[in-house]
Amino acid sequence: MLLTLDLNDARPLHEQVAGAIRRAIGEGSYRPGDRLPPARDLAGALGINPNTVLRALRDLRDEGLLEFRRGRGVSVAGRADGRALLVQRTRELLDEARRYGYGRDDLISILEELP
Amino acid sequence: MKPRVIAVGWVLLVGVLLLLSPFAVRDRLPDPMATHWGGSGLPDSAASLTGHVLTSVLIWAVTGGILVAVAAYGRGRIMRMYRACWWGVLFGMGVLLLGVNASTLAANLDVPDWRSALLPGWHIAAALGSAVVAGAVCGYLGRGEPDEPSSGSQAPPRLRLEPGRRTVWIGHVTNPWLVVAGLGSLAVTIAAVMLTVTGPGSGAVLTSLLPVSVIVLVVSLATMSLTVRVGGERVVIGFGPLGWPRRRIPLLKIDSAWSEPLHPGQVGGWGFRGVPGSATIMLRGGECLVVRYRSGGRLAISVDDAEHGASLINALIAERVNP
Numbered sequence: 001m002l003l004t005l006d007l008n009d010a011r012p013l014h015e016q017v018a019g020a021i022r023r024a025i026g027e028g029s030y031r032p033g034d035r036l037p038p039a040r041d042l043a044g045a046l047g048i049n050p051n052t053v054l055r056a057l058r059d060l061r062d063e064g065l066l067e068f069r070r071g072r073g074v075s076v077a078g079r080a081d082g083r084a085l086l087v088q089r090t091r092e093l094l095d096e097a098r099r100y101g102y103g104r105d106d107l108i109s110i111l112e113e114l115p
Numbered sequence: 116m117k118p119r120v121i122a123v124g125w126v127l128l129v130g131v132l133l134l135l136s137p138f139a140v141r142d143r144l145p146d147p148m149a150t151h152w153g154g155s156g157l158p159d160s161a162a163s164l165t166g167h168v169l170t171s172v173l174i175w176a177v178t179g180g181i182l183v184a185v186a187a188y189g190r191g192r193i194m195r196m197y198r199a200c201w202w203g204v205l206f207g208m209g210v211l212l213l214g215v216n217a218s219t220l221a222a223n224l225d226v227p228d229w230r231s232a233l234l235p236g237w238h239i240a241a242a243l244g245s246a247v248v249a250g251a252v253c254g255y256l257g258r259g260e261p262d263e264p265s266s267g268s269q270a271p272p273r274l275r276l277e278p279g280r281r282t283v284w285i286g287h288v289t290n291p292w293l294v295v296a297g298l299g300s301l302a303v304t305i306a307a308v309m310l311t312v313t314g315p316g317s318g319a320v321l322t323s324l325l326p327v328s329v330i331v332l333v334v335s336l337a338t339m340s341l342t343v344r345v346g347g348e349r350v351v352i353g354f355g356p357l358g359w360p361r362r363r364i365p366l367l368k369i370d371s372a373w374s375e376p377l378h379p380g381q382v383g384g385w386g387f388r389g390v391p392g393s394a395t396i397m398l399r400g401g402e403c404l405v406v407r408y409r410s411g412g413r414l415a416i417s418v419d420d421a422e423h424g425a426s427l428i429n430a431l432i433a434e435r436v437n438p
Contacts (some may be wrong), residue, residue: 002274002423004282029420037287037342041358045283045344 001029001037003046006095013048017056019088025065025076026085036066036074118257122186122205126179129209133171133216137164140220148223149232156236158222161229171216178208195258197380202257207250214242274426276434283346284427286418290339290385290398297335300328338386341398343418345427350406352396352416364414366435370407372428374421377403382415 003020021042024030036042039057043050057074060066063084067077097107137144141164149158150167162170182205218238226232276282307324337355344351350369353361378400382388388395395403395415404421406428407413418424 001286001420002282002284002427004277004280006280008279029423034419035287035289037285038356041285041287041342041344041353044358045285045346046281 001042002027003042005046014052014055014059017042017046017048017053018059021056021060022063022065022084022088030076032076032078034076035072036076038073122183125205125209126175126183129213130172130175130179132213133175134168136216137168137220140224143225144220144223145226145229145232147229148219149229149234150219152222152234156234158229158232158234167219171212175209175212178212179205195261197378199254199258200380203250203254206253207246210249211242211246214245218242274423274430276430281346282427282430283344284420284424285345286343286404286420286424288341288398288418293335293339293398297332297339300331300335304328304332338398341396341416341418343404343416343424345424345431350428364406366428366431368408368410369428369432370409371432372404372406372425374425375403375405375415376401377405377415377417 001021001024003017003024005016005020009016021036030036036057039053040050043053046053057066057068061068061074061077064078065076065084066074068074094104094107097103102110144164147161147163148167149160150162150170151158151160153159182201186201218234218241222232222234222238223229274282304325307328337360340354340356342353342358344353348366350364350366351361352364353359377395377397379385379397380400382395382397385397385399388397391412393413396417397403397415398417401417402419402421403415403417404424405413405415
């Protein structure tokens with residue numbers, strides 16, 4: 001599972017972790033039914049507290065993306081929620097736009113120009 | 116002729132021969148007949164004719180059944196080594212059982228009592244030798260086309276790293292069979308200890324059982340699952356649910372990485388295989404992460420989602436070299 005965290009992101013860490021996991025699943029590296037690596041390993045690799053990862057996993061379970069099964073760990077329940085994935089990609093697009101000096105309104109006008 | 120027809124035909128032919136040949140010479144055999152011989156060629160155990168036929172047919176049925184099931188459900192058929200072994204074992208075992216059956220009947224032929232049935236030493240050599248020759252020849256004939264070259268020669272996958280972000284990869288794999296083996300041996304150990312402590316079991320059973328179940332428990336604990344972490348400066352491989360023992364490989368030592376499907380038949384079985392420099396950590400067949408060292412050796416690890424892991428390793432190496 002490939003996870004990317006933005007070091008300058010001001011959002012709460014668990015939201016960022018949830019976003020990273022959502023993106024990894026959305027990109028198709030994990031299919032429904034596949035098991036995720038243990039939360040402890042994810043936390044160890046990211047260098048963060050396991051409780052933060054668990055909170056992110058719970059958020060994703062409430063979203064319907066993951067399911068928790070006793071004794072079988074955490075597995076992918078379904079396809080990533082389209083809207084949540086879109087919100088996340090848009091947020092990343094906005095970040096990238098800001099790096100090039102464009103603001104929110106510029107992005108909206110670019111979107112409106114598109115057919 | 117189709118391989119499937121040959122295999123099934125051979126299984127049936129050997130089965131019919133094992134079943135019928137003793138009955139064909141029934142009138143010239145003692146009852147019971149000698150079925151096992153000690154080192155000096157003297158018989159040391161006997162069975163009725165039916166017992167002998169049942170034993171040999173049962174051994175063949177189990178052998179043939181396992182081989183057919185392996186061929187039907189196994190994924191190793193794409194490998195030449197695997198096909199050669201399969202045909203070799205099928206025909207070698209068949210010839211061995213026929214040889215053992217023929218030698219048993221020959222030794223028992225026209226003797227008044229099973230105790231006087233002597234087994235000439237050359238029978239054993241002939242049965243083993245013909246089985247080895249038949250296995251080798253049939254393995255050679257059944258080897259089929261050479262294997263496709265592995266995907267290791269293709270360009271290794273790359274990933275684009277963005278500044279100001281930290282990217283890590285975690286790969287995990289579990290072998291459900293070893294989980295079952297570990298839990299089973301734990302249960303057996305606990306049951307043996309309980310029985311000994313509460314009375315009905317004897318200490319002798321426990322002392323003979325304990326070392327085996329402890330070894331099974333430790334080995335299955337260490338190999339039932341595995342986690343690979345890529346990030347920062349190194350690749351870390353953690354064994355077992357506790358992630359210990361673990362092995363760290365600094366990225367500086369790695370030349371490149373890629374993902375390749377490998378199967379236990381290709382690398383010599385499950386577990387830790389090969390010598391340092393060409394080792395494989397094989398928990399299950401399928402996708403493997405292969406790392407090539409700068410020193411020339413390579414390490415393969417069976418792990419899910421290996422493609423992403425390999426791309427991150429390559430990206431991190433490239434970033435180190437040209438920052």
